[in-house]
Amino acid sequence: MSRRVVVTGMGVVAPNGVGIPAFLHAIQNGISGIKFIPLARELHFNCQVCGVPDFDFSHLKDYLSEVTFYGLKGSTIGYAIKAAADAWIDAGNTLYDGKIHWETGCVFGNSIADTEAMKRIIALVDSRQSRKLGSRMVEQLMNSGSTAYITGLLGLGNRIITNSSACATGSQAVLMGYEYIKHGMAKRMLVGSNEYIDNYIFGAFDAMRILSRKFNDTPEKASRPMSATAGGFVPGSGAGALVLEDLEFAQARNATIYAEVLGGATNSGAQQGTGSMTSPNAEGVVHCITDALKNANVAPEDIDLISGHLTATIADKTEIENWSEALGRKEENFPMTNSVKSMIGHCLSAAGSIEIVAVILQLLHQFVHPNINLEDPNPAITNIADVSCFPVKRTDRDLNIVAKANFGFGDVNACVIFSKYKR
Amino acid sequence: MSRQEILEGLKSVLAPYTMDKEALNSINDETEFIKDLKINSANLIDIIIDAEERYEIEIDPDSAEKIHNAGSCIDIILEKMKEKA
Numbered sequence: 177m178s179r180r181v182v183v184t185g186m187g188v189v190a191p192n193g194v195g196i197p198a199f200l201h202a203i204q205n206g207i208s209g210i211k212f213i214p215l216a217r218e219l220h221f222n223c224q225v226c227g228v229p230d231f232d233f234s235h236l237k238d239y240l241s242e243v244t245f246y247g248l249k250g251s252t253i254g255y256a257i258k259a260a261a262d263a264w265i266d267a268g269n270t271l272y273d274g275k276i277h278w279e280t281g282c283v284f285g286n287s288i289a290d291t292e293a294m295k296r297i298i299a300l301v302d303s304r305q306s307r308k309l310g311s312r313m314v315e316q317l318m319n320s321g322s323t324a325y326i327t328g329l330l331g332l333g334n335r336i337i338t339n340s341s342a343c344a345t346g347s348q349a350v351l352m353g354y355e356y357i358k359h360g361m362a363k364r365m366l367v368g369s370n371e372y373i374d375n376y377i378f379g380a381f382d383a384m385r386i387l388s389r390k391f392n393d394t395p396e397k398a399s400r401p402m403s404a405t406a407g408g409f410v411p412g413s414g415a416g417a418l419v420l421e422d423l424e425f426a427q428a429r430n431a432t433i434y435a436e437v438l439g440g441a442t443n444s445g446a447q448q449g450t451g452s453m454t455s456p457n458a459e460g461v462v463h464c465i466t467d468a469l470k471n472a473n474v475a476p477e478d479i480d481l482i483s484g485h486l487t488a489t490i491a492d493k494t495e496i497e498n499w500s501e502a503l504g505r506k507e508e509n510f511p512m513t514n515s516v517k518s519m520i521g522h523c524l525s526a527a528g529s530i531e532i533v534a535v536i537l538q539l540l541h542q543f544v545h546p547n548i549n550l551e552d553p554n555p556a557i558t559n560i561a562d563v564s565c566f567p568v569k570r571t572d573r574d575l576n577i578v579a580k581a582n583f584g585f586g587d588v589n590a591c592v593i594f595s596k597y598k599r
Numbered sequence: 600m601s602r603q604e605i606l607e608g609l610k611s612v613l614a615p616y617t618m619d620k621e622a623l624n625s626i627n628d629e630t631e632f633i634k635d636l637k638i639n640s641a642n643l644i645d646i647i648i649d650a651e652e653r654y655e656i657e658i659d660p661d662s663a664e665k666i667h668n669a670g671s672c673i674d675i676i677l678e679k680m681k682e683k684a
Contacts, residue, residue, distance in 0.1 A: 246615035247645065310648050311641040 181357045182597060184431040185267025185419030187259040187368075188533045191227030191412050191520040195262065200537050202519065203545040204570050208396035209520050210410055215375055216382075223387030225395040226373055227412025227521030231255065239271065239329065247312035248325075250290030252372040255415035255526070256322035257329065260284065260366055264330050267419040268431055271329060279363035279425070281334030283352045284323045284370070284417070285345035287525040290316045291374045322370055334362040342584030343485070344442065345369045346416060346528020351440045351592050353420045358439075363425040368417030371526035378411055384454075386489060387411065399522075400549040401486040401515040402496070402557050402566060409487040412521030416529030418536070433597045435539045438577070439472030440592035441465075451587040455491060458498050464589035465502035465581065472593035474577055476503035479511045481544055483535045483580040486515035487522045493556045495583075500560050510561030511579075512571070518548045528582040528590065535578050539596050544571040600680065602628075605654075605673045612649045616642045628670030656680055 186196055191209025193199030202209070209227050216224040233254055237245050239261045248254070260282075261271060293316035300309050315321055320338040327336050335356065341348050346369035353365030381387055388408040391398035399410040426433055445451035445460020469476060482499055486492050496513070500506045516531045523530055538545060550568050557566075581591040610626060617623055617636040632638045632646070647663050650656075650672070656679035658666075666672045 241618060243616055243618060243639070243642075308648055310645040312645065 179358055179360065180423035181354050181420055181437045182423050182426055183418050183434045183437065183536050184421045184426050185263040186434065186533050186536060187262030187266060187417040188530055189229045189231055189255040189259050189415045190530050191229050191414055191523070194229050194231055194258070196266065196537070199533065200541070203516065203534050203537065204543065206546040206548045206570070207519060208399070208548060209412070210395045210398050212392065212395045216378060217392070219375060219379065221379060221382040222385065222389040223382050223408065223410065224392040225388065225398045225410055226378065227410060227414070227523060229255065229414050231258070247310070248316070249296065250292045250316050250372070251413070252286060252290045252370055253316060253322045253325055255372065255413065256284060256368070256370040257325050259368055259370070259415035259417035260326040261329060263368070263417040263419050264366060267421070268429070269330070273331065276331050276333040277364070278333040280332045280366065281336060281356060281362045282323055282327050282332050282366045283337045283339055283349040284326055284366070284368050285339035285341070285349045285525055286319065286322055286370050287340060287342060287345065288377060289319045289321060291372065291376060293317045326366065330366065332366060340525070341588045341590070342586055343522070343524050343527055344582045344584035344588045344590040345525035346530070347440075347532065347580060347582040347590035347592050348442050349529065350418060350420070350437070350532055351442055351590055354437045354440065354592070357420055357422050364419060364421045366417060366419055368415060368529040369525045370415035371413055371524045373411045373413045381411055388488065397549055399488055399518050399520070401484070401488040401518050401547065402492050402554055403488070403550055404552045404554045406488040406492065406554065409489055409517065410521035412523040414520070414523045414526045414530055416526060416531070416533045418529070418532065435536045436595050436597045438474060438593040438595050439468065440590065441467035441471055442588070442590040443467065444589065445587040447587045453587070454585055456583045456587055456589060458494060460587060461495070461498040461583065461589050462502045464591045465499065465579070468579070468591035468593055474593055476505060478577050479503060479579050480575045481538065481578045482511050482513040483531055483578055484513055484515050485582045487517055493554060496557050496560050506560055508562045508564070510565045512544050512567060513561065513565050514545055514547050514567065516545070518550065531582070532580055532592065535580050535594055539575055539578060539594060542572060542575055544573060544575070546570050602673050602677070605676055606669060608653060609650070609669060609672060612646060612653060613638070616646060626669055628668065628673070630669045631667060650676060654680060656683055
């Protein structure tokens with residue numbers, strides 16, 4: 177099939193930057209969005225730091241009608257609306273144009289529906305006051321709430337899907353959007369994902385003892401992918417959104433083209449072999465990367481940059497091993513590799529879409545963002561790939577092809593390949 | 600409380616639910632919430648909850664079903680305030 181799929185719009189609500197200009201500045205300069213959370217200390221969590229976007233909820237009044245804004249409570253949905261509407265406007269569209277865009281669909285995912293809505297429902301039902309809940313709770317309780325708000329706001333009339341595959345959700349949403357356009361089912365897809373870490377989600381992850389706990393007094397140092405002192409991930413909140421578009425459709429409306437999606441793959445290691453509910457089967461990961469390259473028609477040696485999943489757990493080393501095996505590249509020949517999580521933490525379902533926005537920005541502006549907090553790389557990792565592959569400072573270079581991967585609980589993998597746009 | 604006072608109060612209750620501020624400003628007993636103020640029918644329940652809070656009353660489901668315009672809404676509010684007094 178000869179159709180090409182390009183990126184024409186982006187929006188982001190990230191812990192280190194809300195809006196594309198702020199996020200670009202942050203990833204160019206290695207700015208951390210990790211903050212100390214006093215409530216986490218009060219609640220006796222081991223991890224007391226989190227990636228929190230500097231998000232002003234009332235700013236949503238710029239996007240929503242007064243009637244829609246009134247009664248909207250949840251940050252999860254708020255992040256999604258902001259990122260998606262910004263991406264739509266960035267792609268040269270307007271809100272409230274009165275049209276139904278039959279050619280444009282949406283895949284937007286999350287892990288957990290709006291917990292703020294849920295808490296309100298639980299409190300009022302338990303105190304026998306459910307009649308006070310009103311009509312607006314269900315739309316915020318449903319998993320498809322974010323997607324429903326976005327598609328109504330933008331007037332999207334093609335296929336509308338809410339996906340959920342834990343930490344692979346964001347990349348999977350991008351991949352699904354790509355596939356629908358590639359196979360001619362839609363001309364454009366608004367894709368992305370969102371996540372909000374409230375204290376209940378935070379507490380449940382904390383209980384697994386997989387979060388960072390030794391850097392509570394130095395929050396900006398806490399997210400340390402690939403570091404010898406990495407001791408767990410830092411949770412983060414946010415949303416990322418992209419407008420994917422059929423190249424000819426984009427050209428016909430003179431859209432600005434940021435990058436091209438070459439292809440990708442998503443699979444599962446079936447929780448067999450080294451895989452389990454919480455860790456990927458290496459065989460599945462290698463398969464996923466190999467299939468993604470094949471689907472994108474890209475040779476392993478053409479990868480200029482890996483934007484890893486790399487969360488700052490013991491899985492980092494296994495991930496580098498898997499990339500090395502899948503690409504057949506090691507030591508000095510291993511591609512440049514970075515992890516946005518060093519600056520924003522692990523935004524779970526939102527991770528993939530926020531990190532893909534970072535990939536597109538790096539391709540567009542031809543730089544590799546720094547891995548912050550990597551002053552002490554893990555020797556087990558630098559035994560596989562040379563330390564120079566993990567830049568700690570912004571590195572300007574010709575970037576042509578970037579591979580992005582995310583892995584989620586349930587042993588779900590997703591890998592998407594992007595390139596600089598060439599006519 | 601007079602009907603006119605309640606009509607004024609009802610204006611503030613209805614304000615967050617309608618985009619048509621002109622129609623809201625010229626509200627009278629005959630103003631239909633859905634047809635004239637273009638209020639989403641699902642929001643009628645939110646308007647009732649907000650009115651209950653404002654007038655410290657409880658509007659049971661059977662009474663709520665009788666509300667279709669500003670006049671019938673004021674009737675019910677007055678009736679419930681009287682019951683409470």
